[in-house]
Amino acid sequence: MDDPQSYHMTPEEFRTWGHRVVDWIAAYWQGVEARPVLARVQPGEIRAGLPAHPPQQGEPFGTVLADLDRLVMPGVTHWQHPAFFAYFPSNVSGPAVLAELLSAGLGVQGMAWITGPACTELETHVLDWLVEMLDLPPAFRSGSTGGGVIQDSASSAALSAIVAARERATGLESDRRGCDGRLVAYASTQTHSSIEKAVRIAGLGKENLRLIDVDARFAMRPEALAAALAADRAAGKVPCFVVATVGTTSSNAMDPLPAIGPICREHGVWLHVDAAMAGTAMLCPEFRHLQAGLEWADSYCFNPHKWMFTNFDCDCFWVADRAALVRALSVLPEYLRNQATESGKVIDYRDWQIPLGRRFRALKLWFVIRHYGTEGLQHHVRQHVAWAQELAGWIAADPDFELVVPPPLNLVCLRHRGGDTVNQAIMDRLNAGGEMFFSHTRLRDQLVLRLSIGQTWTERRHVERAWRRIREVGREIAG
Amino acid sequence: MDDPQSYHMTPEEFRTWGHRVVDWIAAYWQGVEARPVLARVQPGEIRAGLPAHPPQQGEPFGTVLADLDRLVMPGVTHWQHPAFFAYFPSNVSGPAVLAELLSAGLGVQGMAWITGPACTELETHVLDWLVEMLDLPPAFRSGSTGGGVIQDSASSAALSAIVAARERATGLESDRRGCDGRLVAYASTQTHSSIEKAVRIAGLGKENLRLIDVDARFAMRPEALAAALAADRAAGKVPCFVVATVGTTSSNAMDPLPAIGPICREHGVWLHVDAAMAGTAMLCPEFRHLQAGLEWADSYCFNPHKWMFTNFDCDCFWVADRAALVRALSVLPEYLRNQATESGKVIDYRDWQIPLGRRFRALKLWFVIRHYGTEGLQHHVRQHVAWAQELAGWIAADPDFELVVPPPLNLVCLRHRGGDTVNQAIMDRLNAGGEMFFSHTRLRDQLVLRLSIGQTWTERRHVERAWRRIREVGREIAG
Incomplete structure (x- = not known):
């Protein structure tokens, strides 16, 4: 560089510090099990340790790295801890x-x-x-009518899908003149909150989201969907969008696609299938019965950034008719015009998503698939599911606990028979203790504990220990 | 790990390969100048080199890295090349x-x-x-009524802002019942395409986006905005959102905030200010006159991932009234409830953005600010602006070329006096040659070449050389 005053880190410095950071991460992964999973800080505590004003002069990189350990790490909740069972995982791996x-x-x-x-x-x-x-389904292939794209999240995939559905239903009239309050979307009462959020952002209004009743296993009741669609049409509404979930967040419920699909087709309504967590399981043929009926879907997504060892963000989103998506989301200002685009021979992914810019996220998927191979990914998915099934067996055999639903895959929902207060206390005590972290939901108006078995570094012993501690603490609390 | 069958990369392997990847990047940055800036591949060429089917077995990491060089790199357009002058930059730096x-x-x-x-x-x-x-403005501080959040892009920031604006204008009625076709948004004819996209996604309809006329320097004419607002209100429409740009994409035009602000306030319309590229210049006091009037803004964004050496994605978005944003975007399903949230003492950033999930992007900003210090960032910004001003002087002094507008900062718009065909030919020949990459726009219905001087590794000699080559090729083509 010919600027003697340059403040940039030189490539030589980058080598030195880069090696240090790589070693830091390797040591972090090796030692993460010894850390409390859930950060033990109070609101405001991390900020209180930081200087009130930004530095006028630059600081040595070693100082910054030391401050990472000193000032930031105490406030980190360790998503890569092998006893992280909360929410759904957000996994990393070396190749990713x-x-x-x-x-x-x-x-x-x-x-x-x-x-x-x-x-x-x-x-x-x-x-x-x-x-x-x-x-x-073959329609999702790029050589067919559809194709796939990487989104940041299932939330953004759902928003993209709903905008495409809205425009298909109105012949681009809402794109031109705006929504008119008549469009309606449908999802089960168990559908992820991102769907309500997408419905609101897209201008449909939350009163136009019908939450369809579920059966005893928390799966959408197709006859209730059909009735809601018919009632709305009779009332002059315009049904445009149905979301079915393969593996809900609360309980891993599986909406019945083979029944829902034909109903959507009959009403000409866009069917979006959200398999954010469970989609990864379909790497294994023995679990694919759970996605039977997917050929009815207009769009589909799953998150490799949850269970497929590909660090966030990486949501894979497919559509059966790419033209419908691109029509709804394309822009082409002069400063983006070019011969490749005009030729029609290429994909411009900006027209498949909400933002304009996008990172080179395909590298992560390519590295992960090549490092593990299909068989490596299958191996780990099968282990997680097997451990979850073992855990479910232990719970079902314990008189103090109830298995709330039989787990289809690796999410286990349980509750102590002592009631909500006991369950809340078990969760609070164990999470505060730092040895594990799990979260809750409400099912049948009862507080339910959820353990998602799928973190990259989780081993069978972590699941065993979690169950042993839940039982112990349950006994301590309920007496 | 107690699984002898594990397919995970071990921490030891991660150290080894991590060091290799760090060295690869350092070497890439050192050698990038020797590569053709714009990838020289035809549509389909990269895919043709890739195996049709995914691997059943995992492959050695060294093979994957070698394939990166062999199969992927020929298709990379080098945004980190010092002669990348196209669009706006998307800069990286060591600390980021x-x-x-x-x-x-x-x-x-x-x-x-x-x-x-x-x-x-x-x-x-x-x-x-x-x-x-x-x-x-002080209202953007978290200790005041507002606060800031990192978004992936200015597109998503604009969408978040428009949804908040929509709900403020309708008292959450559109959130409940959906848009009704009466809401109207305003932006100049020069506003970035992401605004039209956000207006469409949010259900307002593109016919309800008024493109306001600009003056001779391509800045919004406030009196035209005032007239449009008045006409819409008289027609029973509901104006809700105005976008002003500090540094447009085409020509770096500066919309006059001191005049636009009071008009928005008078009409009770949300003012969003987009300074995606130019915002970084405000690190230097001598450029801050360009953001005079920002105290009128309800929301504001700029992209450190463009010019502030912080790799994509990192858009900083502030609002003056965080309650308006959170009301429009909050969701709280049972499985996300927790004591910290209920206490009201913490920020849950999911309610400040479109997606649910989010990475730890603040680390990048923290590292960049601490590595460079304010003075280091100022140094590089000032250099880029100085070189752009030098280039503008050379253009203005050349009889064959025209400086289309005086550059306020570091984006230089020029054209050869020989007409559109000559300019297109100059651009095509130089970009195809691989020694530099710049893009174009249309201003006053003429094709205009744009050189954005702001890539991390750009030095004065790259700007000099670009100008020399543009002149040479102009002479060759125009005779």
């Missing part, structure tokens, strides 16, 4: 993190084919690979 | 990339305070720091 590093170093923008041909084509390619690996 | 690596390794989800207290509080803190560093 190194691909994220490469993507950051390359700093490629994939908004259009021309701004990153490899970024675009590798993404199309690995999403086609995943259609094969997960046995998804 | 290492923070991204740490963020990936930690794998923290910052959707709620409890899921990542440090992730949340460091974000609030550095966004308060930036209020000071950029001299933003």
